[in-house]
Amino acid sequence: MTTHQSHTTGPTHKAVEAGVTTVIGLFGAVVVYGSIKAGINWGAEGPKAGFFPFYVGLFIIISSLINLWNTLREADGPLFAEWGQLRQVFSVILPTGIYVAALPFIGLYLASAIFIAWFMRWLGKYNWPIIAALSLGMPIVTYLVFERWFLVPLPKGPVEEWLGL
């Protein structure tokens, strides 16, 4: 990490696209490998389980090679995104990751309340009263709509147990 990166620098579109294309190609290789393990020949009931995905995997690899070739021929032109923009994107992805990881343990309602509050405070710089209203209001409305009216159960944690819901 160098410090002189200003707002106008970032990874080039070409580099990222080549990376994404390579990952897709590798995914194709995994599919081919898995298909061969499942069997790609003809068995007693006709084509075996790996028959169809094997060719699908081949298609992925071939088209990725062509895409990669096309990408590498392009000039190093535009940026994929500026570092600042990417930081903003990750400032959403990371907390969403924590939120998703915490869901099974503390329940959806508490996790959502904390998540919404964090988001509004950190990125929106709102006053605490508004934050409290929304971050508590949303789970309550969710509870009423999903669990009460439409009878869809949502993951609960210790807090809900303590409240006896």
Place this chain on the structure above:
Amino acid sequence: MEELVNLFHGFAVALQPFNIAVMVLGIVLGVIIGVLPGLGGANGVAILLPLTFSMPPTSAIIMLSCIYWGALFGGAITSILFNIPGEPWSVATTFDGYPMAQQGKAAESLTAAFTSSFVGALFAVIMITLVAPLVAGFALRFGPAEKFAVYFLAFCSFVGLSKEPPFKTIAAMMIGFALAAVGLDSITGQLRLTFGSTELLNGFDFLIAVIGLFGLGEIFLTMEEGLNFRGGKAKIDLRVVLRTWKSLPQYWMTSLRSCVIGCWMGVTPAGATPASFMSYGIAKRMSKNGKNFGKGEIEGVIAPETAAHAAGTAALLPMLSLGVPGSPTAAVLLGGLLIWGLQPGPMLFVEQKEFVWGLIASMYLGNLVGLIIVLTCVPIFAAILRVPFSIIAPLILVLCAIGAYSVHNSTFDVVMMLVFGVIGYALKKCNYPLAPLVLAIVLGDKAEEAFRQSLLGSQGSLGIFFSNTLVSTIMILGLIALFWSLISNGLARLRNRTAAASV
């Protein structure tokens, strides 16, 4: 005549008070979804799908399809008022809609957009009413080879018609097929591509993919822009509506042309977005006001809106009659059918008459209700956009998580949703189309089954796909669609040459 009787029965079903209530609710939710960034028709319907598990299937599909109509209407509001297309299919509406709003003619522009949406949808619904039973009756005779040929045609049209590079479309589509193949093989009962993971036993659910790819992916993209909505005010009064309506009939030719383009593009799975662009482009070339396009010409609003709505509606024709959805949203609706225990495809018209015709009748009513709601409530919907993104984003993310969880009551699905969200962001940025990926996840198992059953019948010879006129015709249409860009380039070159020769 029998269809007419069935349709009237359908109206009787759709006009039940509960179904009307569900319809209004669906439209309102749909418009909100259409207005909000990051919530589109497809993932909006996917998130709300679990809400319908406890409803009767007919009410459920009425609600979900009305969300879809609402989203189609809603996209126009943001395009015209804020120059922000709420949905990809309303990008073309911004070209003339926003300039009109800047000239103080927002109300005219909105009225024209909503009315043309309604006209487009109505045209498509009438087409569905007339054509769908015929197609379904015809498709009853399809064997596995013909079924595969129809899937082949659908996917080839994607490659040939999408504006993304063809090999990217193919790559995206094949990723979808591969994801669909994960888990239990439906024919041999064997496990495949699970690599010993128990979570992957049931494969990937496309609803999770839709919520992740379209919902989260879109939010991540929006974060990058750091969007700040600065909403204006909009109000439509009855005088403007009537005045605009009076001026609309003179554009009947543009309207009709856009309807036809929309229906065509909707039935082939190209979808509403290319339909709206194509219709705008052709209207610009054909209209005598063509040079004013882009500066606030009302015809430039009518053309894309009519086509987008016609395409969006027409996408349900192959979904109902063949079991092949014409758009990602139609794919989600098809997934809904499967969850409610209905088998999409031609047998629906035989076995589930009440359901099919109730749905078709609700399309007529839903679009009428939608038109009235959007015309009267535009100020309210426009106000939603004034809520800052830092409030809307977490709410949408939480809704996506709830939607993903409640499909199978599984927290692993929520994790998958986030993974799909990141994948969606990366793919979208690298210009990979997402719609074929989602459609391939939905149709993968069925396409594979049809393919393998055909091969079984022919002892492994690919000749089965050209063994009779019907299947060969569909396959050849598919090949034409696949190489369409090459063919049309060749034709254009040929035409240029003859033009040059004649000069």
